[in-house]
Amino acid sequence: MRVEAEFTTEPFRGEGEPPEHATAALEAARAAGLECDFGPLGTSVRGERDVVLSTLAAIVDAGLDHGADQITFQVRLEGRSAPRRTGNGLEALLADVAEELGGDLRTLGRPEKQRAVRLLEERGAFEFRKSAEIVASALGVTRFTVYNYLNRERG
Known part of the structure; x- marks a missing residue:
C-alpha cells in the first residue's frame, strides 16, 4: 500500500x-x-x-x-485527493485563493497579487502567526510588499 x-x-x-x-x-x-x-x-x-x-x-x-x-x-x-481545505488554516486559504485565481500565486501579475491579498484578508488569513511572511513567500514578493497591498486596501 x-x-x-x-x-x-x-x-x-x-x-x-x-x-x-x-x-x-x-x-x-x-x-x-x-x-x-x-x-x-x-x-x-x-x-x-x-x-x-x-x-x-x-x-x-x-x-x-x-x-x-x-x-x-x-x-x-496515495491517489486520494486532499479534502477541500477551506477554512482549515493559512495553507488551506492560500490553496483556495490560488485555485480561485487560476494557479500558482507566484506567477500572477501585480493586480492579481493585490486581489489575492485582499481575498486572503477577507478570509482571515492575516490572523495567523507569521502570516505576512508566509503569504509573501507564496506570492513571491517581500513582506513589505504584502503590507503595502494591505495598506492600500485599508486606505
Whole structure:
C-alpha cells in the first residue's frame, strides 16, 4: 500500500534560499528513497506505507536539528485527493485563493497579487502567526510588499 505525506517545517522565510531545516528534512526523505516534491510552503513525499511512516521520524529529527520550531504533517493513501481545505488554516486559504485565481500565486501579475491579498484578508488569513511572511513567500514578493497591498486596501 502506498501513501503520501505532506509536511511543512517552520519558521518560514519569505525570500532567498529555502531554510536549512526545510532542506534537511527533504534530504532525510530522499535518503530513504521516497519520491519528493519540494515547494515553498511544504514538501510532499510518496512511497510504500512502511517506508514513509518509518521515515517521518527522520524527517522530524532533521528538521528540528536544523532549526525548525514546528513541523506539521498530513498523511493519506496515495491517489486520494486532499479534502477541500477551506477554512482549515493559512495553507488551506492560500490553496483556495490560488485555485480561485487560476494557479500558482507566484506567477500572477501585480493586480492579481493585490486581489489575492485582499481575498486572503477577507478570509482571515492575516490572523495567523507569521502570516505576512508566509503569504509573501507564496506570492513571491517581500513582506513589505504584502503590507503595502494591505495598506492600500485599508486606505
